[in-house]
Amino acid sequence: MKILVCISHVPDTTSKINFVENNTQFDTQGVQYIINPNDEFGLTRAMWFKEKEGATVDVINVGGPATESTLRKALAIGADNAIRIHTEALDATQVAKEIVAVIQENGYDLIIAGRESIDYNGGMVPGMIAALTGMNYLNNCIRLEIEGQNATAVREMDGGKETVTTPLPLVIGAQKGLVEESDLRIPNMRGIMMARKKPLSVLEPQHGDAQVQTIAYEKPAPKGAVKLVEPENIDQLISLLHNEAKVI
Amino acid sequence: MEFKLSEEHKAVQQAAREFAITRLQDGVIERDTNRTHPSEQVEEMGALGFMGIMTSQLYGGSEMDTLSYVLALEEISKIDASAGVIMSAHNSLVLWAIETYGTDIQKEKYLVPMAQGNNIGCFCLSEPEAGSDASMQQTRAEEAGEYYILNGVKNWITNGGHADFQLVIAQTHPEKKHRGINAFIVEKQWEGVAIGPKEDKLGIRSSDTHSISYTDVKVPKENRIGEDGFGFKLAMQILEGGRIGIAAQALGIAAGAYELAAEYSTVRSAFGKPIADHQAIAFKLADMAVDIEAARMLVYRSAYLKDQGQPYGYASAMAKLKASEVAMKHTVEAVQIHGGNGYVKEYHVERLMRDAKITQIYEGTSEIHKIIIARNIRKGELALPF
Structure with missing residues (x-):
């Protein structure tokens, strides 16, 4: 089985978010990058298929040279090959089309992408890949088993779960539950050494520029200070809720 | 001159940080108590390769x-200095010597x-009457045919209780x-080896330090090193090499605090503003930042010199002296910045302050390191560092 895991290179969850250039650019100064958490749940499940069932695991990213450290981490965790499409990722259509070109070239049985990346929260790439390739698609995937050419997967839905079976090839949108946080792997020292020697191919983009242009980013209004009301001052509480918070 | 870590060094640093935060942070206070x-x-x-980090892959190491080891x-050590010393003693005292x-x-x-992390090692040098003056060994190893017969007592042995293999002087x-x-x-299991309380x-406190006594222990001659x-x-x-590990541990303690x-200084307010905006606290933080950065440069440089195959004895002495002094001084300041909260366990800095003290004592006290550095000055051997 050949697996492709799509890896987004995203700011660490504790990063301070700021914008520059008239609020049109994300300020990367001092920001640490990580594997997008939803992608990491998917990668960890892919490693399980590699170790238990002999799957090969490729990882792919659409982005500049700075994203290679994130791809190397995926290689250190155990992926076999990494591919970077050398262009700035600006919109979901562009990213999906570039990934699809690689899928068509190499042929994969299973495509795993996080259900969304935690930077721009677009959540569109796996669905677009499925649409462009005609593969089956299952989003919000919290369990995945594969037997032969068939997958049994569980999808999280509002207030419940849905279990489905589907033939491969398949695209899934991974999330927590596919593996647990405690299953996530820290690259071991030997893995880091080996990652240096594993192939990381850089390919030129096939599909031209993005169609979407960002006009401006805006941060949410800062949270106000907390006001504590003594339990006996019900009138004050009602007045605050009515006049300040305007919720009653 | 390039002050830049390679991608691999950053990856090691990040993996260790991730390990410390996700695996060591939980329960660190209870383990200490x-x-x-x-x-x-x-x-x-x-399993992650930290317990044989510098050992050749030929012998199961990473x-x-x-420099990777130091990072x-x-x-x-920022999170758990006890885990730091367990790793340091095992790697730089025992594994390095045997390799x-x-x-x-x-x-x-x-x-x-x-090196594969299946067994732990300890280094048994100090004795009740031979600490800094290590040449005054009272433990005897008398030749008897194919064996040495070992008798004596070793003190303050890091990893003493858990080590399966002991490097005994x-x-x-x-x-x-x-x-x-x-x-x-x-070997710990040999007859006559007794681990003290x-x-x-x-x-x-969560690293295990023991005295170990040897009574007529038969050590095969093939177990002598050199x-x-x-x-x-x-x-x-x-x-000489072990000091680099302890210097890195001290640096971690200082940097963690x-x-x-x-x-804390940004979330704690007094007199209407975060305490970081009061000069009394801001200056403390500035002093800490400068001292820790200076210590870091010395520690990284001593690791670099060792990796380059250059003499590093004086550099590691400087690094260990500076990093341990900085650790002690600034963990005290970190408690002070935390005020009353710093005095309780929940905020971690009091533990780091207690942990810092040993770095001025073990693997050569600060005073011994000053002797080493001064001797190098007298011999005119204190080379220009760059």
Whole structure:
């Protein structure tokens, strides 16, 4: 089985978010990058298929040279090959089309992408890949088993779960539950050494520029200070809720 | 001159940080309080390759450089300095010695399982009456046919309770003074080896420190490291490199306390503004940042020199002296910045302050390091660093 895991290179969850250039650019100064958490749940499940069932695991990213450290981490965790499409990722259509070109070239049985990346929260790439390739698609995937050419997967839905079976090839949108946080792997020292020697191919983009242009980013209004009301001052509480918070 | 870590060095640093935050942080206060050895975590450190980080892959290690070792130790010690010293003593005292001077049989039998993290090692040099003056060894290793018969007591042995293999320094030819000293690999399970009770320490409480006594222990001659009489020289060489590990541990303790204090000073307000905006606190943080950065440069440089195959004894002495002094001074300041909260365990800095003290004492006290540095000055051997 050949697996492709799509890896987004995203700011660490504790990063301070700021914008520059008239609020049109994300300020990367001092920001640490990580594997997008939803992608990491998917990668960890892919490693399980590699170790238990002999799957090969490729990882792919659409982005500049700075994203290679994130791809190397995926290689250190155990992926076999990494591919970077050398262009700035600006919109979901562009990213999906570039990934699809690689899928068509190499042929994969299973495509795993996080259900969304935690930077721009677009959540569109796996669905677009499925649409462009005609593969089956299952989003919000919290369990995945594969037997032969068939997958049994569980999808999280509002207030419940849905279990489905589907033939491969398949695209899934991974999330927590596919593996647990405690299953996530820290690259071991030997893995880091080996990652240096594993192939990381850089390919030129096939599909031209993005169609979407960002006009401006805006941060949410800062949270106000907390006001504590003594339990006996019900009138004050009602007045605050009515006049300040305007919720009653 | 390039002040830049390679991608691999950054990856090691990040992996160690991730390990420390996700695996060591939980329960670190309880382990300190109850003197609980982090056995499960050490096992995981073995699986990640930290317990044989510099050992050749030929012997089951990760074969990384000294700078990688330092970066990993710094990150681990920021969160749990006890785990830091367990890793340091094992790697730079025991594994390094066997890999550098051991026979093929010794490497196969002892180095491989230790580098893979399956067994822990300890270094038995100090004695009740031989601490800084390590040449005054009272432990005797008398020749008897194919064996040495070992008798004596070792004190303050890091990893003493959990180590399966011990690197023991003992006197064979007292008349030859330090030239009569030998080094042996001793197995914990051998008859006559007795582990004393666990010490109840001020800091690094979850690392296990014991005295170990030897009564007529039969040590096969093949377990001696190097030529007859090589033991003292070996011990001094071991400490030269070991200092880099303890310097990195001290740096981690200092940096961990500084990071906590810097963060706390932005969330704690007094007189209407965050305490970081009061000059009294801001200046403390500035002093901490400068001292820690200076210590970091010395520690990284000593690792770099070792990796380059250049003499590093004076550099590691400077690094260990500076990093441990900085750790002690600034963990006290970190408690001060935390005020009343700093005095309770929940905020971690009081533990780091207690942990810092030992770094001025073990693997050469601050005073011994000043002697080493001063001797280099007198000999005119204090080379220009760059």
